[in-house]
Amino acid sequence: MSAPAPSPSPLSRAALDRLKLERLRRLIGEILPANRFYAEKLARASAAPESLAELEHWPFTYKDELVTGAHPGTPVNLTWPAERYVRFHQTSGTHGRPLPVFDTAADWEWWMGCWREILDRGGVRAGDRVLVASSFGPYAGFWSAFDAVLERGAMAVPTGGMPSLARLEMARSLGVTAIVATPSYAMHLAEVARDHKIDTARLPVRLVIVAGEPGGSIPSVRARIAEAWGADVLDHAGATEVGPWGAGTLDGDGIHVLEPFFHAEFLAVETGRPAAAGELSELVLTTLGRAGAPVIRYRTGDLVRPRWPDADAACQLVWLEGGVLGRTDDMVVVRGVNIFPSAIDEIVRSFPEIVEYRLTLDTVASLDSMSLEVEDHLSDPVRVARELQVRLGLRVDVAAVPIGSLPRFEGKGRRIVDRRAKTRVPASAPIP
Secondary structure (H helix, E strand, O other): OOOOOOOOOOOOHHHHHHHHHHHHHHHHHHHOOOOHHHHHHOOOOOOOOOOHHHHHHOOOEOHHHHHHHOEOOEOOOOOOOHHHOOEEEEOOOOOOOOOEEEEOHHHHHHHHHHHHHHHHHHOOOOOOEEEEOOOOOOOHHHHHHHHHHHHHOOEEEEOOOOOHHHHHHHHHHHOOOEEEEOHHHHHHHHHHHHHOOOOHHHOOOOEEEEOOOOOOOOHHHHHHHHHHHOOEEEEEEEEOOOEEEEEOOOOOOEEEEOOOOEEEEEEEOOOOOEOOOOOOEEEEEEEOOOOOOOOOOEEEEEEEOEEOOOOOOOOOOOEEEOOOOEEOOOOEEEOOEEEOHHHHHHHHOOOOOEEEEEEEEEEEOOEEEEEEEEEEOOOOHHHHHHHHHHHHOOOOEEEEOOOOOOOOOOOOOOOEEEOHHHOOOOOOOOOO
């Protein structure tokens, strides 16, 4: 296990808000009027806000605006001429067309500032050897992690398109002490290791940093990763178009918003108004830096439950209980019940004998139906169905399938398949 990480952000709430306002004012002063996108969008807003509360009257930014407004290969929210930008990335396109994103050298340094906080929390230091388990591609998250490790003075180990077994052999031969991966892939690597008689718990890995999907703050998933690797697990959240905005702790199921770099707002899902503590809400973020391609009041689509600290708490950053719970466009409604992928993950991963799963939604005789396939070493789907019934209040047909038959994911896992639009049949039709 890694050494205790430094206490995160010791600023008082008042000092934190002053810092955020100062950085917001500096950002707005730098980007206007050069940034045409925000010069038009913020035409009626104050160029020098007197308080963070003024943002509530500013317009939101939506991903659709950024995608549809972009010229081929060129983002719409650029502040400077294109020749000033040195980094190109793009979003995965999981929820629509990929979005191109540019960064200047100064923007990338801002990214590194966010990552310093994340690495500090994990106790990553010079001399560590950090394996980045990703094929990289144009996605910013793993590139930024790689560069941050280099800046820290640790060894960054790229694994590109290497197969899982080759990555494991590299981890073993180099004596890797930390791994960066999605939660799904961290578990899959451990599965491959078991199949090849590699005891991951005996490797020198002491930290697994996970990101890219819910999981690092889901207790059953976090526990499974920690046990498999004999290591601490640190959750992290970010987005290519926003930046690395959140970091967990080594002993908590949740994420702090890195408020020195981002201003966060929370819109209650039920009302669209500012959320109360613990209320299910959509996360809205404003970058307090990254002047070359800022986002202001950006509707992330991430669903969270915010908790504000007591006045005497050591850390005054807002805490997202359970981390990112899902996305507004991932949430499914089945027979009137809201279901998030993270809820399914928490239940299924509580069974250590289950290796992988896939949930399929269909419509049968005008009614929603759910079927779950599980790769289960016990081949006992009844116990899983019973737990789903108790915790979701819904009947789910569960079937055991052969080990290795379901898809594996290096990037974001997609384990819920919604076929209801394709399977609607008249109520009078026979039920297959």
